[in-house]
Amino acid sequence: MNKTITIDGNAIPFEDGQTIMEAATAAGVYIPHLCHHPEYTPHGSCKLCTVRVNGRVCSACTFPAAEGQDVLNNTKDLNDDRKLITQMLFVEGNHFCPSCEKTGNCQLQAVAYYLNMLDDHFPHFYAHREMDASHHEVMIDHNRCIFCTLCVRASQQKDGKDVFAISGRGINKHLIVNAQSGLLKDTDLEASDQAAHICPTGAILIKRTGYTVPIGERIYDHKQIDEVALAEESRPLSKEIDHG
Amino acid sequence: MQEILTDCGAEDVLGLQIGGPSGTFISNQEFDRKLAFEDLATGGSFIVFNNSRNILDIAHNFTHFFAHESCGFCTPCRVGTSLLKKQLDKIVEGHGSAGDVVALEELCQLIKTHSHCGLGQTAANPVLTTLERYPELYQSQLKLISYEPGFDLDAALETARRMANRDDAGAHLAQIDVE
Structure with a gap:
């Protein structure tokens, strides 16, 4: 007999071995997530x-599913x-959706749509963040980085490289690249790397592709993120997933 | 508590911080409480404040400490402790208005509930434990207006004034609506 939560x-x-997130996704239950x-x-x-697991606050993506768990999710x-x-993520960085080339394909924006976020609520930090357009195919706009570390993990675990890392502490935390110069052009990143395509926001973008799909015809212009995430993440994971 | 205070000769006591910055602040009405896991737990830290001290200054100092200490791993603590610092600064510096203490408490609960580790989970304690005991102290800092922006409106126009080469009354903004 199957075990259930x-x-x-x-x-x-x-x-056994599945997290709450994995069990939920496989069963068609969406739990909002970015990292x-x-x-x-x-x-x-x-x-x-x-989520709340038997009353206790837990991260569904790291918490192992176990018999007897009563999980609250969509409350x-x-x-x-x-x-x-x-x-908080919106005010920490500088996110201007209408002028961002990732608009409509951005998971941060899509999660905000899903949660019916209508304002920023908190005061802005107006953080001063740099852009790195040095690489001939890929650019980094640090204004939009939310420190999810997906590019760090993709580079290490999929591309077999070590292009990205997070440096600094607290509110001064920032994305760095593995080059003496600190510039993306001096790393071994290629546009075909998974790390160049994994960013859930518009922080890492492939150059000259921003408007190949017009605004209004993009993923989240027509679909909610729960539907998109469940369709992509519950299927067998062999094909590259490209949000760009 | 009273026994310890008597033993160490503490006089004119305003309150105690038990268990360090992430612990509990108790007022001088609670000295019958006990040092114990079941009541006031501490790894040894026991800070005595006399009546020359300002409660808001204490909460302010500890809150800045936690914003500096946050490692930045999780969103609620990384952004939350810095937002808490800003919100408390706004109130302590006299720029708070109606609703700002409620917003302060909402932020505290969010950081406490959702932070990944003990630092974030306790970073709001200095504000929460003092707010619980001295709500009037926080309220008395607020201006009697419905809202004041969190930044200096007139200063924000400075670049525009310079570029437009004007400094007349119409190029200035009051921070609050004068009614």
């Missing part, structure tokens, strides 16, 4: 996937807090 009152089957990606080691830092309290956490 309950999520919002529904029985969800799981296998989680099924192909990479879970990180548990964005805190968007916070007003949790979604209200997830919206506040999303708003």
Whole structure:
């Protein structure tokens, strides 16, 4: 007999070794997330996937599913807090969706849509962040980095390189690249690397492709992120997933 | 608590910080409480403040400390402790208005509930434990207006004034609506 947990009152089957996120995704239950990606080691830092497991606050992407768990996911309290956490990410960096070339394909924007975020709520940090356009095919706009570390993990775990890392502490945390000069052009990153395509926001972009799909015809212009995420992340993970 | 204070000869006590910055602040009405896991837990830190000290200064100092100490791994603590620092600064510096203490408490609960580790989970304690005991102290800092922006409106226009080469009354903004 299958082992099960309950999520919002529904029985969800799981296998030993699965996280709550993995069991939920396989069963067609969406848990909001940004730093989680099924192909990479879970990180548990964005805190968007916070659920309550038998009353205790846990990150669904790192917490192992186990018999007897009663999980709350899609509740007003949790979604209200997830919206506040999303708003924190928006005010921390400089996110101008209407003028960003990732608009419509951006997971940060799509999560904000999903959570019905209508304002920034918190005061802006107006952080001064640089751009790195030195590489001939790939650019970094640090204004949009949310420190999910997906590029760090993709470079190490998929590309067999070590192009990206996070440096600094606290609010001064920032993305760095593996080159003496600190410039992307001096790393061994190539546009075909998974790390160049994994960014959930518009922080890492492939040059000269920004408007090949017109605004209005992009992924989240027509679909909610729950539908897109479940379709992409519950299928067998052999094909490259490209959000760009 | 009273026994320890008597033993060490503490006089004119305003309150105690038990368990360091992430612990609990207790007022001088609570000295019958006990040092114990079941009541006031501490690894040894026991800070005595006399009546020359300002409660808001204490919370302010500890809150800045936590924003500096945050490693930045998780969103609620990385962004939250810095937002908390800003929000408390706004109130302590006299720029708070109606709703700012409520916003302060909302932020504290969010950081406490969702942070990844103990630092974030306790970073709001200096504000929460003092706010619980001295709500009027926080409220008395607020201006009697409905809202004041979190930044200096007039200073923000300085670049535009310079570029437009004007400095007349119409090129200035008051921080609050004068009614």
